[in-house]
Amino acid sequence: MLPIASSELIQIFRNRLVMVTSLIIPFAVSALFVRQHETFADIGSLGYIAAIVLFTVAAFGLYATAVTTLASRRQNLFLKRLRSTAVADSTILAGLLLPPTTIAVVQVAAILTALAMVAGGPDNVALLVLAVLATLAMMIGLALATAGLTTSPEHAQVTTLPVTLGVIAVATWVGISGTENLAWLKRLLPGGAATELARNAWNGGVPVTDSLLLLAPTLAWVVVAVALATRLFRWEPRR
Numbered sequence: 001m002l003p004i005a006s007s008e009l010i011q012i013f014r015n016r017l018v019m020v021t022s023l024i025i026p027f028a029v030s031a032l033f034v035r036q037h038e039t040f041a042d043i044g045s046l047g048y049i050a051a052i053v054l055f056t057v058a059a060f061g062l063y064a065t066a067v068t069t070l071a072s073r074r075q076n077l078f079l080k081r082l083r084s085t086a087v088a089d090s091t092i093l094a095g096l097l098l099p100p101t102t103i104a105v106v107q108v109a110a111i112l113t114a115l116a117m118v119a120g121g122p123d124n125v126a127l128l129v130l131a132v133l134a135t136l137a138m139m140i141g142l143a144l145a146t147a148g149l150t151t152s153p154e155h156a157q158v159t160t161l162p163v164t165l166g167v168i169a170v171a172t173w174v175g176i177s178g179t180e181n182l183a184w185l186k187r188l189l190p191g192g193a194a195t196e197l198a199r200n201a202w203n204g205g206v207p208v209t210d211s212l213l214l215l216a217p218t219l220a221w222v223v224v225a226v227a228l229a230t231r232l233f234r235w236e237p238r239r
Contacts, residue, residue: 068157
């Protein structure tokens with residue numbers, strides 16, 4: 001797995017499009033939210049900023065990059081060649097997805113640490129870590145499913161838009177308005193429960209047991225995404 005991951009990491013830093021998607025856009029947007037944290041906190045809360053930063057990195061830095069990577073490696077037959085070796089399918093996918101996942105984790109940790117330094121830290125760090133891990137797991141599952149519908153790296157710019165914009169829109173809606181109204185709908189939408197969990201973890205004021213229940217909808221989306229990926233993912237070029 002590690003040789004595949006190290007090779008993929010080199011490819012990420014060589015590809016300008018992937019570099020912009022995985023590093024520059026998430027960092028620029030997140031830096032804006034951190035720098036203007038007082039303004040955005042007035043609109044929502046510090047928990048809202050934490051959630052929107054998390055989903056910006058997860059959507060652009062992890063999800064879009066993972067879909068582009070898998071589509072590219074399928075198109076140039078790299079996936080097919082790897083699968084003809086003794087390496088297990090799960091190891092191949094883990095090796096390809098490890099670099100963007102690691103980059104996303106480092107980005108989220110760095111940006112949220114910066115937010116904590118300028119505005120005060122989260123109420124419950126452990127709960128925030130759970131929110132981050134559940135969100136990244138959901139986005140990896142959705143990336144595998146979307147990659148099954150993506151014919152080329154260029155096509156990925158189109159196929160990733162609905163999920164990318166959708167989860168950020170849900171995070172913004174839930175982060176600003178909360179779940180006092182339409183709670184069931186907001187929590188069932190992809191990203192809604194994870195946003196509320198991150199918001200609660202940062203702001204506090206909600207019993208931990210109540211917040212932990214919010215993991216269920218996010219993990220359900222992980223199961224749905226993996227099920228879709230199992231049906232849709234292809235190892236050879238799509239026509």
